[in-house]
Amino acid sequence: MDTINFMKASLIKITFDYANTFHCEYLELPYFNHPWHFHPEIELTLILEGNGTRYVGNNISRFTNGDLVLLGSGLPHLWESDRTDFKSNQKGAKAVVLQFSKDLTDTNFKNSAELHALSILLKKADRGLLFSKKFSAQVTPKLIEISKTSGLRKWTLVFELFCLLTETKDYIPLTNLHYEPNLKSRDSTVINNIFEYVRLNxxxxxxxxxxxxxxxxxxxxxxxxxxxxxxxxxxxxxxxxxxxxxxxxxxxxxxxxxxxxxxxxxxxxxxxxxxxxxxxxxxxxxxxxxxxxxxx
The missing domain is CATH 1.10.10.60 (Homeodomain-like)
Incomplete structure (x- = not known):
């Protein structure tokens, strides 16, 4: 893993259906190439198919099938497919992304003893947490099911997933211990232009x-x-x-x-x-x- 003190990122506003607490989406794309960005929502990203470079905070690492990362609120990130995949018209990049508001533990269940372990995990996620491929394989069916489910059944599945996440220690932090995002959206255009120029040249x-x-x-x-x-x-x-x-x-x-x-x-x-x-x-x-x- 390479670590760098990274750059400013674009603020992405995620449109939530506020009747639903959890936003889970199954993505099937030709390749991953979303701009370097951040958002206030907490995110769990699972790469089902795809290879390339992952940028989280000040960390640069390789990603492959089974990449599972928990991202804290406001942590900038980007998954970029290998350039060889950009020439393909086939949808070879597949992922499941689960997003939810940090208010889940900060406000809604702030004093809930049952969610104390989850609160601790989400605090650790401020650095980005990379889970092992073994653990990723264990939770993949559940994440896929969450993406296809609604209503109370989705809540049940998400909290089952939370239980698994809090019970495992099979993860490593991605950013430096003292990394703190210093994010202002006005810098995003300049920095993303620089980043794109480097990627191409x-x-x-x-x-x-x-x-x-x-x-x-x-x-x-x-x-x-x-x-x-x-x-x-x-x-x-x-x-x-x-x-x-x-x-x-x-x-x-x-x-x-x-x-x-x-x-x-x-x-x-x-x-x-x-x-x-x-x-x-x-x-x-x-x-x-x-x-x-x-x-x-």
């Missing part, structure tokens, strides 16, 4: 002049802006993105040479790639590939 040389132009700022002003908003330099962010792509290639293309992977990930030389990879992952690309092969 990371294999090529990207200069500070290029990216400052996207932000409509001078180079010194852009560097100050990005550092202030993310506590990271733009170069650090770009390197983390490229390393994430390289890790995908190291895992998914075992016969691709390290040199070709460096080039395909936007690094100018294999020496530079090896140096940056070891800095971010604490091992060389060759050692990373070997470790992955042994564990799979």
């Amino acid at each position: 990371f294999k090529n040389k990207i200069t500070l002049d290029d990216i400052a132009g996207i932000a409509h700022l001078s180079k010194p002003a852009f560097c100050r802006y990005f550092k202030k908003k993310t506590s990271k330099s733009f170069i650090d962010f770009l390197n983390a993105y490229r390393i994430g792509h390289a890790k995908n290639l190291l895992r998914d293309k075992p016969h691709m040479t390290i040199g070709n992977i460096a080039f395909e990930s936007g690094f100018p030389s294999i020496q530079h790639f090896n140096s940056k990879f070891k800095k971010y992952e604490n091992l060389t690309p060759k050692a990373y590939r070997k470790k992955w092969a042994q564990s799979s």
